[in-house]
Amino acid sequence: xxxxxxxxxxxxxxxxxxxxxxxxxxxxxxxxxxxxxxxxxxxxxxxxxxxxxxxxxxxxxxxxxxxxxxxxxxxxxxxxxxxxxxxxxxxxxxxxxxxxxxxxxxxxxxxxxxxxxxxxxxxxxxxxxxxxxxxxxxxxxxxxxxxxxxxxxxxxxxxxxxxxxxxxxxxxxxxxxxxxxxxxxxxxxxxxxxxxxxxxxxxxxxxxxxxxxxxxxxxxxxxxxxxxxxxxxxxxxxxxxxxxxxxxxxxxxxxxxxxxxxxxxxxxxxxxxxxxxxx
Amino acid sequence: xxxxxxxxxxxxxxxxxxxxxxxxxxxxxxxxxxxxxxxxxxxxxxxxxxxxxxxxxxxxxxxxxxxxxxxxxxxxxxxxxxxxxxxxxxxxxxxxxxxxxxxxxxxxxxxxxxxxxxxxxxxxxxxxxxxxxxxxxxxxxxxxxxxxxxxxxxxxxxxxxxxxxxxxxxx
Numbered sequence: 001x002x003x004x005x006x007x008x009x010x011x012x013x014x015x016x017x018x019x020x021x022x023x024x025x026x027x028x029x030x031x032x033x034x035x036x037x038x039x040x041x042x043x044x045x046x047x048x049x050x051x052x053x054x055x056x057x058x059x060x061x062x063x064x065x066x067x068x069x070x071x072x073x074x075x076x077x078x079x080x081x082x083x084x085x086x087x088x089x090x091x092x093x094x095x096x097x098x099x100x101x102x103x104x105x106x107x108x109x110x111x112x113x114x115x116x117x118x119x120x121x122x123x124x125x126x127x128x129x130x131x132x133x134x135x136x137x138x139x140x141x142x143x144x145x146x147x148x149x150x151x152x153x154x155x156x157x158x159x160x161x162x163x164x165x166x167x168x169x170x171x172x173x174x175x176x177x178x179x180x181x182x183x184x185x186x187x188x189x190x191x192x193x194x195x196x197x198x199x200x201x202x203x204x205x206x207x208x209x210x211x212x213x214x215x216x217x218x219x220x221x222x223x224x225x226x227x228x229x230x231x232x233x234x235x236x237x238x239x240x241x242x243x244x245x246x247x248x249x250x251x252x253x254x255x256x257x258x259x260x261x262x263x264x265x266x267x268x269x270x271x272x273x274x275x276x277x278x279x
Numbered sequence: 280x281x282x283x284x285x286x287x288x289x290x291x292x293x294x295x296x297x298x299x300x301x302x303x304x305x306x307x308x309x310x311x312x313x314x315x316x317x318x319x320x321x322x323x324x325x326x327x328x329x330x331x332x333x334x335x336x337x338x339x340x341x342x343x344x345x346x347x348x349x350x351x352x353x354x355x356x357x358x359x360x361x362x363x364x365x366x367x368x369x370x371x372x373x374x375x376x377x378x379x380x381x382x383x384x385x386x387x388x389x390x391x392x393x394x395x396x397x398x399x400x401x402x403x404x405x406x407x408x409x410x411x412x413x414x415x416x417x418x419x420x421x422x423x424x425x426x427x428x429x430x431x432x433x434x435x436x437x438x439x440x441x442x443x444x445x446x447x448x449x450x
Contacts, residue, residue: 013328013329013332013361016329016332017332017357017361020332020335020336020353020357021354021357021358023336023350024336024339024350024354024357025350025354026350027349027350027353028349028350028351028410031350044344046344047344050295050345051299054299113303113347115302115303115346115347116305117306117307117309117310117311118311118348118411119412124347158347186412186417186420187309250305
């Protein structure tokens with residue numbers, strides 16, 4: 001007993017160090033995949049309000065370019081409005097569309113904090129559960145996809161952006177339909193890669209890469225980027241595809257959050273698939 | 280009492296400056312300036328190591344919660360706090376540390392500061408980037424980030440001391 005007490009006294013600094021280190025590291029590694037709480041992220045109200053103040057100060061720096069972007073999008077959308085079309089056929093009256101049903105809704109939001117040159121980059125948005133945002137929803141901007149909601153508090157939310165190591169969104173090449181998983185290697189914030197495309201599929205350079213819409217996080221066909229370089233993975237029959245993101249994540253400010261009205265239905269159906277049993 | 284207030288103010292300054300200014304500076308080339316290890320080095324010489332570790336924990340958690348790193352800064356800062364007494368002992372002046380002084384350039388001299396702070400900052404940066412990448416085949420990138428960020432962080436810390444910490448002395 002005496003020896004034990006002496007041992008603890010002798011190594012108490014080291015023991016405390018190890019204890020705290022274990023706490024910090026376990027928090028870090030579990031949060032990369034599944035956040036345990038919102039209190040130690042920018043989704044917490046204290047950190048969120050600090051960042052809101054900072055955003056209020058710095059938001060004007062990119063005001064010009066952001067206005068221009070929104071204006072362009074407005075023009076594009078305005079073109080699609082009914083009053084910008086001439087009616088060609090007066091005989092058709094639209095009553096209740098039973099062929100199409102709304103599947104996706106969009107919630108606008110603003111990025112109040114973002115980084116782009118860390119290994120894992122998270123963006124903070126200024127809207128949260130009170131606006132109907134839930135964990136796992138997709139986020140995109142007018143130019144391309146941004147990421148997936150990782151953590152939500154009442155008024156803020158944290159996005160796990162495509163600039164993280166294990167984002168693994170399913171994307172496809174628009175022309176051929178070949179699909180793979182989106183990855184990021186952590187070096188250049190403009191360049192990502194696609195994993196898992198078999199090398200017997202012909203791929204052209206500069207063809208468009210869009211979302212596949214398989215998991216219901218994003219609607220099908222949202223822009224991701226363009227193929228920049230093709231190579232082969234050593235020892236595997238796979239292409240090594242690098243793509244240039246269509247969105248510049250260094251200047252991102254206005255984003256939309258995807259709300260899939262049929263997500264529950266899809267999940268319910270997919271839960272019925274029997275899982276492979278490992279023996 | 281005065282010393283507690285001084286260090287509390289410094290704590291606020293370092294946490295806010297790091298998370299709101301230096302974490303947002305995206306210089307490119309993987310440079311990520313980190314100044315908060317200076318806060319740990321500037322704490323009084325006589326401080327208990329257990330207390331030092333707890334202060335490092337709190338500082339790290341505050342910075343982490345403001346920059347979405349989930350414990351990365353905490354872990355690196357704990358390493359600095361744990362090694363501080365050891366490094367201080369190695370580079371101790373011949374007649375020991377003066378309890379009235381603190382570990383700044385103006386009080387301990389350029390030479391002492393380069394060795395002590397340089398080594399602690401190197402270990403901190405290497406630990407930080409190693410955990411951030413966490414892959415051995417990216418060791419070159421880890422080294423590149425460490426080597427490029429280290430001088431920037433060091434210079435920033437020296438500048439901060441010239442501007443804020445040093446007081447005019449009459450001797």
